[in-house]
Amino acid sequence: xxxxxxxxxxxxxxxxxxxxxxxxxxxxxxxxxxxxxxxxxxxxxxxxxxxxxxxxxxxxxxxxxxxxxxxxxxxxxxxxxxxxxxxxxxxxxxxxxxxxxxxxxxxxxxxxxxxxxxxxxxxxxxxxxxxxxxxxxxxxxxxxxxxxxxxxxxxxxxxxxxxxxxxxxxxxxxxxxxxxxxxxxxxxxxxxxxxxxxxxxxxxxxxxxxxxxx
Amino acid sequence: xxxxxxxxxxxxxxxxxxxxxxxxxxxxxxxxxxxxxxxxxxxxxxxxxxxxxxxxxxxxxxxxxxxxxxxxxxxxxxxxxxxxxxxxxxxxxxxxxxxxxxxxxxxxxxxxxxxxxxxxxxxxxxxxxxxxxxxxxxxxxxxxxxxxxxxxxxxxxxxxxxxxxxxxxxxxxxxxxxxxxxxxxxxxxxxxxxxxxxxxxxxxxxxxxxxxxx
DNA sequence: GTCTATAGGCGGATAGAC
DNA sequence: GTCTATCCGCCTATAGAC
Numbered sequence: 001x002x003x004x005x006x007x008x009x010x011x012x013x014x015x016x017x018x019x020x021x022x023x024x025x026x027x028x029x030x031x032x033x034x035x036x037x038x039x040x041x042x043x044x045x046x047x048x049x050x051x052x053x054x055x056x057x058x059x060x061x062x063x064x065x066x067x068x069x070x071x072x073x074x075x076x077x078x079x080x081x082x083x084x085x086x087x088x089x090x091x092x093x094x095x096x097x098x099x100x101x102x103x104x105x106x107x108x109x110x111x112x113x114x115x116x117x118x119x120x121x122x123x124x125x126x127x128x129x130x131x132x133x134x135x136x137x138x139x140x141x142x143x144x145x146x147x148x149x150x151x152x153x154x155x156x157x158x159x160x161x162x163x164x165x166x167x168x169x170x171x172x173x174x175x176x177x178x179x180x181x182x183x184x185x186x187x188x189x190x191x192x193x194x195x196x197x198x199x200x201x202x203x204x205x206x207x208x209x210x211x212x213x214x
Numbered sequence: 215x216x217x218x219x220x221x222x223x224x225x226x227x228x229x230x231x232x233x234x235x236x237x238x239x240x241x242x243x244x245x246x247x248x249x250x251x252x253x254x255x256x257x258x259x260x261x262x263x264x265x266x267x268x269x270x271x272x273x274x275x276x277x278x279x280x281x282x283x284x285x286x287x288x289x290x291x292x293x294x295x296x297x298x299x300x301x302x303x304x305x306x307x308x309x310x311x312x313x314x315x316x317x318x319x320x321x322x323x324x325x326x327x328x329x330x331x332x333x334x335x336x337x338x339x340x341x342x343x344x345x346x347x348x349x350x351x352x353x354x355x356x357x358x359x360x361x362x363x364x365x366x367x368x369x370x371x372x373x374x375x376x377x378x379x380x381x382x383x384x385x386x387x388x389x390x391x392x393x394x395x396x397x398x399x400x401x402x403x404x405x406x407x408x409x410x411x412x413x414x415x416x417x418x419x420x421x422x423x424x425x426x427x428x
Numbered sequence: 429g430t431c432t433a434t435a436g437g438c439g440g441a442t443a444g445a446c
Numbered sequence: 447g448t449c450t451a452t453c454c455g456c457c458t459a460t461a462g463a464c
Binding site: 039040041042043121122124125126127128129130131132133135138139141142143146147150166167169170171173174176177178179180181182184185188189190191194195197201202204205206208209210212214 | 253254255256257335336338339340341342343344345346347349352353355356357360361364380381383384385387388390391392393394395396398399402403404405408409411415416418419420422423424426428
């Protein structure tokens with residue numbers, strides 16, 4: 001249980017790398033995604049993955065070496081898909097607006113994902129919950145999602161002439177951290193009714209702290 | 215899978231509430247804790263729980279109705295234990311110091327838990343990872359840990375004469391969020407080497423933003 | 429109350445036909 | 447490549463002796 005999860009395994013041994021996935025492979029990945037996101041890694045059975053993909057269990061095993069390979073390949077693909085859907089559409093045209101506008105837009109986009117896409121919450125639950133047993137997936141998440149958010153915000157802070165931040169990199173971390181933690185407590189941990197707070201109130205206060213403008 | 219996790223089950227049906235847990239019950243809870251924190255809910259077997267507790271499997275089932283009852287009872291107890299170990303030792307004597315000192319102490323105490331107690335990270339992984347299937351455990355975590363941190367910090371912000379915050383409650387959320395997210399990315403998700411940052415640098419910047427003092 | 433032994437089922441993974 | 451059928455082990459939970 002220690003080192004074997006750290007070594008990357010081959011997900012599709014039967015396939016040369018110049019060809020894309022076949023339809024069956026795609027169906028297996030799609031069915032597996034539904035099952036893993038719903039039940040978690042350990043509680044997902046290869047029987048149900050096969051049923052969800054509408055293939056036989058043997059077909060699943062002809063495309064993926066074992067359950068662990070399917071899971072790792074699937075989640076890594078999902079991390080890249082989420083990266084694309086979050087950061088793919090560039091919003092360079094609004095970066096000229098006032099910092100209050102740009103930062104509010106950034107925060108709202110992040111929080112909208114958690115509210116409008118319930119599967120994204122399950123995706124994060126899986127990454128966080130399995131981060132001890134599958135550290136390479138946690139690292140892929142950090143490299144693709146967290147680091148990109150840090151960079152984009154840090155670039156904005158550094159280039160924005162109105163802001164004079166002593167440490168843009170640390171400030172970017174604080175901004176992302178406050179937003180993501182808000183999402184975790186209110187939505188992922190069902191804290192809305194226990195510690196209620198309007199998202200606009202948090203965002204407004206966060207922007208006030210950073211810009212120094214009331 | 216929907217409503218059954220929301221209804222609280224009786225964890226110790228054979229025991230009247232005026233008596234504390236017996237030694238066997240304690241051993242089962244202790245053994246179960248080790249297993250669940252290491253392997254997660256679904257991958258933990260009652261066989262291994264019994265072995266870890268040094269009792270027979272039948273004894274486990276004579277103290278707890280089923281696997282789910284053991285898990286829920288155990289995690290709820292653990293949430294209260296963590297609440298005690300984090301907030302039990304009151305630090306009212308240092309609250310007279312400068313805000314820079316008090317807030318830095320608060321942040322360092324929180325981050326020390328994640329670094330010095332690796333089981334606390336596994337505890338959070340379990341709460342986060344199972345928050346869809348066991349929402350009552352997620353809510354217990356929010357009520358005991360998150361809400362208490364918000365309250366303590368908000369009380370300090372409100373009573374501290376040096377600080378003039380427009381919204382102490384939202385600011386407390388931002389402070390806790392930045393610290394907890396830093397812990398999640400650096401330690402839980404193994405991000406130390408990917409997005410390195412000294413904790414003091416983050417804390418210093420966070421305190422600067424809140425106090426307005428460079 | 430606690431044990432050993434076992435029921436009964438579902439899990440991952442594979443053999444072999446086509 | 448894909449299927450049906452199957453192996454075998456481990457799973458949750460319980461029966462029954464003491």
